[in-house]
Amino acid sequence: MTDLDRQTIERAQAGDQAASREIIQKLHRPIIATIYRFLGSRFRSEVEDIAQDIFLKVFRSIERFDPDRGVKFSTWVYTFVRNHCFDIIKRKRLRTTSLSVTRDAEEGQIEVPDERAALPGKRMQNTELGEKIEEALAGLGEDQRMAFVLREYEGLDYASIAEVMGVSEGTVKSRLHRAKEALRTRLEPYMRTGA
Amino acid sequence: MSGLDNNNDDYPESGPSDAERHALDHGDFRPEDLDPARPIAEDFEIAPDFVDSALDRVLADQAKIASEADRVDDFEVPGEWRTAYPVPDISPDFVSRVAAKIESARQEAASHGASRAASAHDAEHRSADWQAILANYSPPEVTPDFVNRTLDALRTDRSGLRAVPPAPESRAGGAARRRAAVTVLTSLAAAALVALGLALGGLFDSGPVPSPVAGMGKDAEHTWTTASFSPTPWSTELMRNAGGANFVPFEPVAAFNLAALEVR
Numbered sequence: 431m432t433d434l435d436r437q438t439i440e441r442a443q444a445g446d447q448a449a450s451r452e453i454i455q456k457l458h459r460p461i462i463a464t465i466y467r468f469l470g471s472r473f474r475s476e477v478e479d480i481a482q483d484i485f486l487k488v489f490r491s492i493e494r495f496d497p498d499r500g501v502k503f504s505t506w507v508y509t510f511v512r513n514h515c516f517d518i519i520k521r522k523r524l525r526t527t528s529l530s531v532t533r534d535a536e537e538g539q540i541e542v543p544d545e546r547a548a549l550p551g552k553r554m555q556n557t558e559l560g561e562k563i564e565e566a567l568a569g570l571g572e573d574q575r576m577a578f579v580l581r582e583y584e585g586l587d588y589a590s591i592a593e594v595m596g597v598s599e600g601t602v603k604s605r606l607h608r609a610k611e612a613l614r615t616r617l618e619p620y621m622r623t624g625a
Numbered sequence: 626m627s628g629l630d631n632n633n634d635d636y637p638e639s640g641p642s643d644a645e646r647h648a649l650d651h652g653d654f655r656p657e658d659l660d661p662a663r664p665i666a667e668d669f670e671i672a673p674d675f676v677d678s679a680l681d682r683v684l685a686d687q688a689k690i691a692s693e694a695d696r697v698d699d700f701e702v703p704g705e706w707r708t709a710y711p712v713p714d715i716s717p718d719f720v721s722r723v724a725a726k727i728e729s730a731r732q733e734a735a736s737h738g739a740s741r742a743a744s745a746h747d748a749e750h751r752s753a754d755w756q757a758i759l760a761n762y763s764p765p766e767v768t769p770d771f772v773n774r775t776l777d778a779l780r781t782d783r784s785g786l787r788a789v790p791p792a793p794e795s796r797a798g799g800a801a802r803r804r805a806a807v808t809v810l811t812s813l814a815a816a817a818l819v820a821l822g823l824a825l826g827g828l829f830d831s832g833p834v835p836s837p838v839a840g841m842g843k844d845a846e847h848t849w850t851t852a853s854f855s856p857t858p859w860s861t862e863l864m865r866n867a868g869g870a871n872f873v874p875f876e877p878v879a880a881f882n883l884a885a886l887e888v889r
Contacts, residue, residue: 445731451724458719463712474713482723489727490734559709582702583710603694610700621703 433502467579484514505590566616574609
């Protein structure tokens with residue numbers, strides 16, 4: 431993703447409305463796409479509200495962004511996306527977790543059974559493969575899923591993903607490898623049939 | 626992350642230990658907390674091979690991560706995975722709505738900032754007013770020889786006591802009421818001490834026992850203290866010496882033949 435120019439960011443930091451609009455205009459599509467693919471279609475009706483909340487958080491903190499630190503502005507914004515999405519998952523888990531949780535041995539994370547699996551008819555997906563991709567993504571650990579979405583759908587480089595996730599590039603690559611292996615296994619039947 | 630995280634109400638977090646809190650506050654552990662020989666609890670000991678086993682696991686994990694990282698490009702994600710999983714259309718007015726909301730939030734924050742600044746300004750003025758009040762307030766003037774005169778009079782003839790001169794006109798009113806309240810409190814406290822002083826004077830003085838003197842004052846830390854003594858030659862000398870530099874009469878209570886002394 432091409433980053434916003436420094437002048438625009440500095441104007442937005444100074445409270446310039448036009449610059450703020452420019453930032454929203456430039457980033458809203460990838461942010462909404464990331465939220466949608468990370469959280470899944472069950473959040474479809476809330477995705478724009480979630481994106482709006484993220485922008486509010488970004489602009490509340492925009493004065494703290496330091497261009498001289500060497501981190502791209504869009505990468506910095508993605509840290510808000512990641513944290514906000516993880517918070518939503520956490521809150522959702524607090525509401526829905528039951529004794530049926532299963533442990534992801536590799537990541538040490540608790541995964542909540544995806545309620546969408548029981549409601550296939552209510553999904554709003556374009557294709558059968560799309561539905562299966564969403565199901566497969568939902569079965570990944572959160573860190574793997576976020577890394578996969580940022581890399582494969584939003585095209586972030588490893589260094590940027592590492593910055594967003596707060597881990598090393600090696601860890602990002604490791605998570606991506608695991609994510610792709612898991613997805614390949616789950617989606618292989620649909621790939622064979624050509625979906 | 627553990628399953629307990631889902632039950633915060635049932636399993637409240639205990640928070641960081643003292644050592645961890647110190648590390649968080651100071652950016653480092655205290656040297657004593659790093660001492661491996663230091664016991665953690667009476668019934669808990671760190672396994673002797675903990676460091677070796679932990680290091681083994683860390684190295685194994687690092688090797689696994691490195692191995693997986695090397696294979697990150699083994700599988701190329703098919704292009705159809707991207708096209709088959711599109712995102713929904715975004716509302717046409719999304720950017721406008723968010724921009725308006727952000728501007729509104731900014732204005733609200735600016736308004737709160739102005740309000741806070743105004744409050745700070747008010748507080749500054751109040752503080753200035755208070756400083757002016759303090760600067761213009763001074764305790765009533767006391768006759769320079771009050772201590773000596775009072776002690777001498779008590780030792781010889783109680784009729785030698787005389788009342789503190791009336792307060793200047795400018796200090797009448799509130800100051801007078803405050804002095805009256807202090808006088809009442811002093812009298813009550815002193816009355817109790819008179820009884821104690823009488824008892825003590827009776828115990829230690831074999832000669833004629835004049836009426837005791839009670840004093841009430843503040844020490845250097847402005848803590849109110851009380852004292853009572855029988856005006857025998859030795860106790861009078863003691864109080865005179867002590868009062869020479871430190872004691873200043875604060876409020877005489879003629880009705881009880883008492884003197885209230887303030888320690889500076």
